[in-house]
Amino acid sequence: MSNHTSGKRKQQQRQAVIRLLILSAILVCINILASRFHKGFDLTSEKRFTLSDATKNMLRDMKEVATVDVYLKGKFPAGFQRLSEATRERLQSFKEYAGSKIVYRFSNPLEGKSEKEKGDVAKSLYEKGVEPVSLNVRGEQNASEQIIYPYALVQYRGRSLAVKLLENHLGMSPLEVLNYSESLLEYKLANAIHKLETTIKPRLAYIMGHGEQLGPQTFDLFNTLSHSYFVDTMDLSAEYRINDAIYQAIIINKPTQTFDEKDKFKIDQFIMHGGKVLWALSMLNTPLDSLQKSGQFLTQEYPLNLDDQLFKYGIRVNYDLVEDVQCNQVPLITGTLGNGQPQIELRPWPFLPIFTPTSKHPIVNNMDAVMGKFTNSIDTVITDGVHKTVLLSSSNYSRTAANPVRVSLSMIRFNPDPKLFPRQQIPVAVLAEGKFSSLFANRMAPSFLSVLKDSLKYNFKPSVDSSNAMIVISDGNVMLNTLSQTRGYNEMGYWEYTQSLFANKNFVLNCLEYLTDPHSLLEARNKDMKLRLLDGKRTKDEELKWEALNVGMPIGIVLIFASVYLFFRKRRYEGK
Known part of the structure; x- marks a missing residue:
């Protein structure tokens, strides 16, 4: 009997050893596979761990x-x-x-x-x-x-x-x-x-010939664009067309002079042939030199002659100025200190609005605020086949002042009263996408179209063949940088009085990336990760409770399983 029991015990020991070896081998294989392959399950509501x-x-x-x-x-x-x-x-x-x-x-x-x-x-x-x-x-x-x-x-x-x-x-x-x-x-x-991975940079044309900004105020723009694009300046009056086979997009940055019909035709046909446009327009002249001399100025219209063209594409830039409670600050002398030095305070000025993106479009989603200066408002016009997306807008406490606007530094002596700013979300940057129609459709003489086709080998298109896109920003200052005696040129979006850097540069780059890169990764910007913070008061009040629970619960679970195991083991052997 003892030999039989001893043999049975040895057999059980061998089986236990075999099971241990098999379990060890399985664990080793799992570790090897885990080190080579990574797989997880994203259970978060915003899918923060899932790639686009x-x-x-x-x-x-x-x-x-x-x-x-x-x-x-x-x-x-x-x-x-x-x-x-x-x-x-x-x-x-x-x-x-x-x-x-x-x-x-x-x-x-x-x-x-x-x-x-x-x-x-x-x-x-x-x-x-x-x-x-x-x-x-x-x-x-x-x-x-x-x-x-x-x-x-x-x-x-x-x-x-x-x-x-x-x-x-x-x-x-x-x-x-x-x-x-x-x-x-x-x-x-x-x-x-x-x-x-991209070996060929997209090529952009920076349009000139209508008083567009070029020089020290665009230094940061050209320096920034040079990392991702080839940028050519183009005097539009010297070209008979904008070659869409060479240029993926054109930039029209704060023109101040009239676009004649010939130049408008070149831009129109560039769009109809699939070219993209980034417009940055200021409809009103806001002479800052007059502000420095007399402390005020009266706005005047720029004679751009672009209203009918933009309207045809579904956009209207208004001749007004947006005023916003959410705005930048400027220095104001409020008195004199004991040593004779002027006492200076920073005061908000509604003509310098700050636009915090609220749209979930990938161009602006998760982007910081953009700084504006003397910005106009935009109205979107119902246009068949064209969809508009507002990228930037004013805050919930804003208003517009129609041209002519008397702009005076004296108004910064008083803090803006939100009750006097009743308008909300005034559009100032709009993306238009879809099948645009030409401004010149049914307006061109057959003889001109014949010359265009036979002599210049250029076909007139009354509309786009497939969906196209453009972005209109109603602020010609968004892409400009300021100058500093100590720093040289500042970055786009830098406000020296508060030493704040706004997201103007990122906004411009995102706009161009969306327009020029069909394989853009802007979709990955759409993640909106929620910050789930603990209740500070409750954490402090219940600190001992949760510490005891976290320490005691694992021990209690182990003790319960051990007790159950011993109970059934005892009953099993007692039954024998």
Whole structure:
């Protein structure tokens, strides 16, 4: 009997060992597969971990290996640790579709370097577009300064592009800024690869000949566009047409003189042949030099002669000025200090509106506010086959002043009363898409059309063959930069009195990307990640309760299962 029991026990031991070995082998295989394949389930309501279709397609079509060096490694404050982990997760999700074509590394470029070596590294990174950020880190006893690089350097096809991971956003708390930065990670990283993959830059024509802005005030515009586009200046009066086979889009930036019918015809036919247009128009002359001399001026119309053409495309830019309670500030001398120096305060001026995007269109979704100066309002006109999308509009406390408008600095002595600004969401930037009809349809003599076709080899089109698009901005100052005696030229959207940088540059780039790139990744900007913050008061009041629950519940579950197991085991052997 004892031999039988001993043999049975040995058999059970062998079976237990075999089961342990099988279980171990299964766990090893699972770990190997998990290290090679990454699969997750996105249960968030906003699908924050799911890539857009445009990004997936771009990653699947990659021909070569892209290397991403992320400079966020080390002991950082919790916010930057979170940003680092979010970047790692996004790159890992890229690998699910690109496979071995995505290689990423996390490093601290200054780790283990001497002071001289750190200087050389910093200089090298700066030349690549990677700029440092200084952090004040509070320790238990003292505070210290830490230099970090919240950037990723994407290298692909022998070229590199720096990607700024940490965004700035006016009016956001640090937690909201981090959440906002996370929401743009997919777009920024994917767009960098897409730009490096594109070997041929789109070509733009910057239209001249009607008093358009060109010179120091457009320095930042041309410098910014040069990274992604070839930009030619074009005197429209010297050309018989705008070649749509060469130029994907044209820019018409704050003209001040009349467009004659010939130039309007060239623009019209460029549109009918599939060309895109970015209009930035100011309908009223607002002479700032008069403001500096006398403290006021009276607006006058620019004789642009574009009303009928824009109306034909479904847009009307009005001869007025938008006033908004949400506006920029200007300095005002309010008195004299004891030492004889003037006392200066910053006061809001409604003629300098700030436009916070509310549209979910990918051009402006998740984008910071855009700065305006003496902006006109836009009306959309019902046009068959043309759809309009408002990209930028005023706040819920705004109004318009019809031309002629007396603009005076004296009004900034009084804070704007919201009750006097009854209008809401006045459009100031509109995207028009669809099948446009020509302004010159049924107006051209047959003899002229014959000459156009036979001599110039150019066919007149009364309408577009397929859907086309244009964007109209009723503010010719959006694309302009100011000048500084100390800084040289400022960036588009920089307001020196408050040292605020608005999103004018991003807005212009997004508009052109949407117009010129049919494979644009702007869809990835549509993610709107919700920031789910804890109730601070409830967290403090119930801190001990939840700590006890988190510690006690796992132990209690283990004890319950152990008790149940022992109970049934005892009954099993007692039954025998």
